[in-house]
Amino acid sequence: MKIVTSVFKSLVLITAIASLTLTAKAQSADEGKALFEANCTSCHALNEKVVGPALKNVHTKYDEAWLIKWIKNSQALVKSGDAKANAIYKEYNESVMTSFENLSDNQIKSIIAYIKQESETPSAPATASVASSATSVATDEAATESSDSMVNSINWLIVLIIVLLFIVVFFVFEILGLVGDIQGKQVINWNSINAKLMLAFGVIGLGATIWEFVVHGKLTVFNQEAASEHGPEYDSMFMITLIITGIVFFITQALLFWYAYRYKHSDKRKALYYPDNHKIELLWTVIPAIVLTLLVVRGLKTWTDITSKNDPNARIIEIYGYQFGWNARYAGDDNTLGRHDFRQIGVINALGVGQNPFE
Ligand code: HEC
Missing domain, CATH: 1.10.760.10 (Cytochrome c-like domain)
Incomplete structure (x- = not known):
């Protein structure tokens, strides 16, 4: 059942x-x-x-x-x-x-x-002409139609074959399992199959990651010149983060899949169990903490550089962000923004400009 x-x-x-x-x-x-x-x-x-x-x-x-x-x-x-x-x-x-x-x-x-x-x-007149006289146009259309339905039936045939294959493979495994039960020994070593699949998964996954970088990487920020003044700074921070996390990613993932393969279950080997190991825990807490601190400090420095270095003669603009757009107001000749109050924001006065009448 x-x-x-x-x-x-x-x-x-x-x-x-x-x-x-x-x-x-x-x-x-x-x-x-x-x-x-x-x-x-x-x-x-x-x-x-x-x-x-x-x-x-x-x-x-x-x-x-x-x-x-x-x-x-x-x-x-x-x-x-x-x-x-x-x-x-x-x-x-x-x-x-x-x-x-x-x-x-x-x-x-x-x-x-x-x-x-x-x-x-086939449109209505064409079908009519099939009935009256077999013009070449009509036969053409009939031909495309029949080739279309052939493609369709081939699709279904492929589906059917896949289903049948699936059933056959399923029963082969079931039978092998039963044979194993009868003979009292394992016919399929699932541990070893799973371990090999893990290794294959790791190799294919990491390979695909590298392939993505090589093939589609050039469509991303890596290959594009920054459009804004501060863009190069952002790009370089992004790059440093990517390189650090990338190295960690490749080392940990490679080890993960390799260990899953290398240390698969074996009747001859006994697993060791560490309740705790202060050295290792210290290591994996302190190192990421240091790296993260360095990244945050770099980000903070970039942020202050961008926000503090401004030209005293620069024109003052106030930018409002909302869903989904931006609005801006510009200072006049005296380069000072006028008063505004959010309570005045309405259909006509989108930025709430002017003195609040209730003040
Ligand atoms: C403002 C009128 C106008 C609109 C709207 C328009 N087209 Fe066209 N289209 C033309 C004209 C005129 C031509 C002939 C070539 C030319 O003069 O540029 C043409 C030519 C074409 C051709 C080449 C046809 C051939 O036989 O070589 C294609 C394909 C086409 N249009 C597709 C579209 C599609 C799809 C749309 C809608 C997304 C569209 N057009 C919207 C006016 C328009």
Whole structure:
């Protein structure tokens, strides 16, 4: 019974994951439809020219990267000398399409997914022509449709194979366990398997961390020049913290997984147990305390440097932060800010400027 329920649970889980991945595609096209209707239908339709060209099958005319560039800023693409961009721009008498820099790559991808989905769904007239005469257009559409349903059934086949594999592996282990019980000895040494898995996990995990740094590190703050005057200071503090914690991270994680492997359970070895060890405890308290103090002192110094060194002739500005934005007020010619009182803050007087009438 136990076996049956656990197999059943795994089946449910796998099917759920598989159907999630399959529906993700459809969801993205739905999002694309909404974005298309909100941003594009003023100038485009799928099947006819409006201000801009009909967009049916446009995903086959250009690749995705090109489309993303075009939709974000078609003029930039035209000016870069791109031949295709110039061709369509000329064809439409150099009318300028709106830029959509605010759309993310993923949003544009979902618009393309929607265009693709709509282009591949046979429209009513095309189906009619299948009935009357087998034109080449109609057969083309029928072909794309059938290849789509084939992709779908291949997806399900893969899911089925994975489920079957899972069941087979499960029963192999069950049987090996039973054989072990009957013979009175252990057939699978779980301790050694787990220890090796731990080691593999450690190596893969740390390897992946290094890979992330090398491949995506250049997209982060490490590779970008600071935009503000105090940026380099922040960056250097960030870097020092990262280097210190990074070294500690790699040493402790490597030891953790190595020890889990090296000192796995063995019948020949007895575990030692320390109730307490003052030396070690002192060490792991004092060293982090010293390092943290140094980091905090450095931060404090940076903060006072930034806030105390100001030019006496500098113009005084007061910045207000709120959710989600900033507001500012500037001093006039005498370089002194006027009075303000938070009790006066209202719809018209956002910063509460002026004398409080109740004072
Ligand atoms: C203000 C009108 C306007 C809007 C809004 C607009 N477009 Fe365009 N689009 C055009 C014009 C005009 C062209 C033809 C090329 C040119 O003149 O720049 C074009 C061309 C295109 C092309 C190239 C078509 C081809 O056959 O080569 C694509 C793809 C495209 N638009 C996608 C979009 C998408 C997606 C949106 C919505 C996010 C959108 N457009 C919104 C006017 C617009």
